[in-house]
Amino acid sequence: MIEWNSDYLTGxxxxxxxHQYFTMLINxxxxxxxxxxxxxxxxxxxNELIYYARFHFLSEENVMAEAGYPELDTHKRLHSxxxxxxxxxxxxxxxxxxxxxxxxxxxxxWFRVHTLEEDGKYASFIVRQGTLGTAH
Ligand SMILES: [Fe+2]
Numbered sequence: 361m362i363e364w365n366s367d368y369l370t371g372x373x374x375x376x377x378x379h380q381y382f383t384m385l386i387n388x389x390x391x392x393x394x395x396x397x398x399x400x401x402x403x404x405x406x407n408e409l410i411y412y413a414r415f416h417f418l419s420e421e422n423v424m425a426e427a428g429y430p431e432l433d434t435h436k437r438l439h440s441x442x443x444x445x446x447x448x449x450x451x452x453x454x455x456x457x458x459x460x461x462x463x464x465x466x467x468x469x470w471f472r473v474h475t476l477e478e479d480g481k482y483a484s485f486i487v488r489q490g491t492l493g494t495a496h
Contacts, residue, residue: 361387361473370483372423378416379475386467395454397460406450409467413446414468421478427486438478442470 362383364426369376369401389405417439424432449466452458 361390362468368476370486372483375420375479375483378419379479382416382471382475385409385476386464386471389467390464393460393464397456399452402450406453410446410450413443417443420482423486424482427469427482429482429485430481435448435478435482438474442474458462 364380364383368379368383370379385408389409392405396405421432421436421439424435429435445466449458449463453460453463
């Protein structure tokens with residue numbers, strides 16, 4: 361379980377709300393993962409995760425583009441890699457190729473590595489630049 365705390369804040373309100381929602385979603389999936397793994401076809405909760413990821417990445421890319429973040433293309437590549445990895449994980453889970461906890465490990469490391477480290481880079485650029493008010 362990931363417990364949300366203020367160390368995770370980036371300083372960009374809409375991104376922080378979305379990241380917080382992401383931790384709730386991971387925790388909900390973790391709680392229900394054994395029954396999710398038994399679902400025929402796409403589990404509704406995993407569908408929510410896919411939609412969340414696409415929506416959230418687009419939000420971040422819009423924030424970065426509006427602020428003129430120079431590493432936007434690199435960050436976009438990280439996002440498309442994560443979407444691909446997520447689709448692979450879900451496919452492996454649905455084909456019984458991995459233990460259900462495999463996807464939880466992936467989501468937790470996504471949160472720790474991508475959300476906290478990579479997103480911290482663009483967020484501190486934007487906060488430092490002081491473009492917050494003008495970017496929205
Ligand atoms: Fe990101």
